[in-house]
């Protein structure tokens with residue numbers, strides 16, 4: 001078992017549920033070597049968990065954010081990324097961070113997705129969450145709703161669809177991925193009477209990429225896109241913005257879903273939930289999504305070589 005892949009785990013916000021989730025993983029992953037990157041005071045080493053020490057700057061009280069520990073959170077991420085880049089780790093799995101407190105500490109940060117892309121020089125990261133057979137990827141991620149329509153450009157949409165198609169083949173061995181593309185406006189714009197993005201931006205990109213061999217359907221009205229009949233046989237849905245796609249996915253899969261960043265030169269998966277400060281330190285947080293994220297990272301390392 002010496003060639004077991006090493007998987008880096010960043011527990012995320014130290015005052016959130018991340019550290020306890022990692023500490024409670026037990027021996028569920030004998031096929032891998034799990035290495036938690038964080039403060040040993042929060043993460044007792046066991047036979048099943050190695051610790052790579054990065055110390056917090058200030059004492060940690062569960063449920064209480066402290067901007068002094070924001071730099072620590074970012075350092076754990078940088079350590080994991082450089083270990084993935086130099087081959088120390090096959091993949092990284094991230095626990096939940098608190099975007100607000102990192103910004104409050106003076107570090108511009110909109111999410112792991114964008115931060116890891118900047119660290120690895122990836123031009124266009126693609127956020128995809130998966131729960132069982134439902135996969136939902138996003139054209140835009142962490143930006144105000146007011147800015148979404150302007151961010152859905154033909155160039156961005158085409159790049160994201162190509163990455164989604166490519167990475168579904170690479171990591172999931174899907175020969176010809178079938179992708180459903182949502183519209184942006186209600187009823188996919190109602191023939192231009194409720195917005196013109198479908199006519200002017202989304203449809204031309206879909207037609208161009210169909211000619212290039214991608215299997216795309218859309219733009220589809222988002223309200224009925226997630227009905228069982230429509231989803232039959234689809235490998236992924238591409239939603240235009242965060243709260244168009246993720247509420248549906250989390251409704252069906254919260255607690256066992258995985259967040260995967262496509263388009264990176266490294267493998268990164270994450271939990272489907274946040275820091276859950278309201279229950280931190282009580283030992284009641286569900287470890288399901290953390291376990292699913294680790295399983296997914298191990299599997300992606302196998303297929304994505």
Ligand SMILES: NC(=O)c1ccc[n+]([C@@H]2O[C@H](COP(=O)([O-])OP(=O)(O)OC[C@H]3O[C@@H](n4cnc5c(N)ncnc54)[C@H](O)[C@@H]3O)[C@@H](O)[C@H]2O)c1
Pocket residue numbers: 012017094095096097098099100112259270271272273274275276277278279284285286287
């Ligand atoms: N992967 C990530 O880093 C990630 C993902 C989502 C949200 N966040 C961040 O987390 C912070 C808090 O976000 P939020 O309050 O919107 O969502 P949240 O997921 O932290 O909490 C929503 C609700 O779900 C519960 N919950 C979450 N995870 C749980 C678990 N494992 N077991 C049991 N109950 C759980 C919480 O107690 C809360 O009631 C925000 O800063 C947000 O940006 C980070």
Ligand SMILES: N[C@H](C(=O)O)[C@H](O)COP(=O)(O)O
Pocket residue numbers: 110111112113114242246259270271272273
């Ligand atoms: N959008 C994610 C979710 O709702 O689960 C979450 O904010 C985490 O995003 P990053 O992986 O970019 O931190």
